[in-house]
Amino acid sequence: MAAETPASQEAEEHADHLSPANYWAIALFLGIVTAVEVAITYIPGYDGALLVISLLVLGIVKFLTVVAFFMHLKYEPFTMNFMFYFGLLGALALFIAMLLSFRALLDTF
């Protein structure tokens, strides 16, 4: 799911058996992403839609990295993946629709 991350490429070679070294590497990656997230909010002129999109993308990368590797969902059977991602996408769709009906989403960010 977060296949673009450097940690995931490393992890895929190890398939099911991530080692503590892998976990440290993934944590380092997550820490760096968090630092980038915080840093870009302080860059003058880097704001508006660009900032919003960047923050959302970075947040999604972190979210999916933890789910796929720390929670091992990448290595679990289809059923578990289905339940979780179905719930995730369902929640997103429902709440975006609800907030849109309040005309409250587009001016949120």
Next chain:
Amino acid sequence: MATIVEAPPVSPPASEPTGGIWAWVTTVDHKKIGIMYGISAMAFFILGGIEALVIRLQLAVPDGVIVNEDVYNQLFTMHGTTMVFLFVMPVAAAFGNYFMPIMIGARDVAFPRLNALSYWTFLAGGIFISSSFFLGGFPDGAWVGYSPLSTQSEVIRMDFWALGLLILGVASLLGAVNFITTIFTMRAPGMTLFRMPVFVWMQLVVAFLLAFSLPLVTVGLFQVILDRNFGTLFYDAATGGDPVLWQHLFWLFGHPEVYILILPAMGIVSEVLPTFSRKPLFGYQFVVFAGAAIGFLGFGVWAHHMFTAGLGPVAETAFGLMTMTIAVPTGIKIFNWVGTMWGGNISFTTPMLFAVGFVAMFTIGGLSGVTHAIVPADAQQHDSYYVVAHFHYVLFGGAVFGIFSGVYYWFGKVFGRMLDETLGKWHFWLMLIGFNLTFAPMHLLGLNGMPRRIATYGDGLGWNYWNFIATVGSFIIALSILAFLVNAVRSYRRGRPAGPDPWDGRTLEWSTSSPPAEYNFAEVPVVEAIDDFWYKKYGEDEDHLPVRLETNPLDPSALESDEEHHVHLPSPSYYPIMLALGIVTLAYGFLWIPIGFAVMAIGLVIMLLAIFGWALEDIDHPMGDADHNGGDHQGEGHDDGGGDDAAAEPIGALTESDGGE
């Protein structure tokens, strides 16, 4: 065929109760829990029915004086709350508990103790809400609990309502997780997903609907409670809060909820129609996919309950279109049921009559439902008796007819004796006539402008005649229920013995004894087809007509009732009921803060003791491991939440986090 492994008899822990009421209180057997669900739900059904009769008496003539406005508000609120949350949902859980594991060839659900906790939490929540009658009056803000009715009244009635629904939500959520896990992991060999009976499929869809929709109303209910007790401003329009948010959160749950109510009945009917038409279900895959599609689409239509709330034309158009789309999978199902009966060798037994009644009445309710999808028409129908007529056609004409179909179909399996057919037919015809007399006139009343939730109406509005007819009809329904109760009590005592397979059934539950042994199957069945049991009984001749085979496919337990089969079963446990007691004590205490803090503390202590007892139960009796190979409860490494010692902890902990929500 799986072999029976004869294990040495399990010596029960010293504390294990052996019989009487404690055997029921501590049971973790899905069948006993199913029976308790069913009986409790019937009791609440009678309670909700009495409330309905008082409502109808009040409305029988203009300017009714039976009850005042305050009591009337309480009555219709509790009628709705009781029938939805304390009757139809638990009855579906009753059938699901009793038959879902048997129908997939399992010996119990995945987490038997969690299952017991679901039941006791449901019962505690039901008693909690109903007890408000003695403690200041029933809730009075309607079953939808719209703010400000739910948030601005001073008395604690709506606290009872919100807390009670939270407790019931915990029960349903645990049940849903349990059912999902059971269906995904505990099917007998060969029981692929697309060989499962449609009833099991519908239970699976319902479990997903519950798991995904309950948290939404949970958040809303917490907001109501916080607004009422801690001064938060979620629904306070004066400071920028928005009561429409509650409508969204409620109907985001509430619309999937109506499919939670109807899909189990659809599942029952999909079992009954083939059995009594002596034909396989027409288009099995279509019925399954249509059921899943109804569940999926059901999440995308909630705002059609809010067409008069001012959502704007774009949202109203989108939700109107989505709502009409649901008619497609529903129509598919109805045509498949008709196709099942077409050309069949139909026998009109009582369960079959109720099933056919379901199809007919539900179709009427479905059609009036489509009229609500048309936004301008809905603006006229909103909050009128037309809506009352519509949802009673789907929920009474649909769900209740389906439920009674299931009761007559499976009563013999559960209690070993058949319900009486003559009284059963009286029940059906009285109910069909009474139902139509009660609710068909409400279409006319609604279109003539009679609003819902009014305690009385003036003379000369043109509503007198049909209101009187509706009241007469409601008492005919009551009479039919009386016929059922007499039938149930008499047949339980001295009905015709059922035998293992009284209806020449198609699914696995008919291959066991009636009632089934505690372990369900002495030999775990190996499944080779949809309606496997039928194809083990019947072959085909050259004209493709069924021919009875010589072999006897019954499970050994159905034949040799005296023989002891030593199958390891989870031990009974006191902790589920204790935990439920702790939860409800906590809720009672909350109502009378600050004095209630002491009660809440007691509740918390009970809960903590129960959770720790639950978690450590198997560590102190580490027989689970020893028996795992011999008894073979559910296969290697698979645990029932009661067998594998330390494993129980996260389940207790999971419950704890639920209680905290």
Next chain:
Amino acid sequence: MAAEVAHTTTPELDIRKTAMWAFLASELMFFGALISTFLLYRGRTSGGPDAKELFDIPFTSVSSFVLLMSSLTMVLAHNAWERNDQRQMRLWLLSTAGLGLVFLGGQFFEFSTFVHEGLKLDTSPFGSSFYMLTGFHGAHVAVGVLMLSAMVMISYRVGLTKSRGMNVELVALYWHFVDIIWIVIFTVVYLLQV
């Protein structure tokens, strides 16, 4: 006994993990509703302080980092449990619980600062929804800390070997879930609002 292999049609599906994922999917909806409420009410401050005045991003970044790193210690505990290394497992479990407590302490400090600056539960819909969301998240962290402590105690009593159920794995799933919810909250509720 040979038949036991084919006992269920889906032997690769662990019962308790399946239940846990179903539960977590349900929890997604729960937090989704809480976050949506916050997004709806974020600007409705009713004269009280708003996000820009209150939020202290450097402070919250540190506590977010702490929670993120607790996921690392959790996964290391899980790894040690898989290798049946009880001592290391206990060490990492305790570190996870400790990091969780640090996070909770940070949240307590943040709440008291906000109250001091004039944002209470009943100040505005913004305040109500902020405290409800972060409060429920904090309650989940607290439950997680309790479960981690229970794990450590059980491991002293009977040892958490692999054959003895999946406790550590389930608690780990729960803990990581609490972490990913905070990842969303940190981005959507904090970073995007200032």
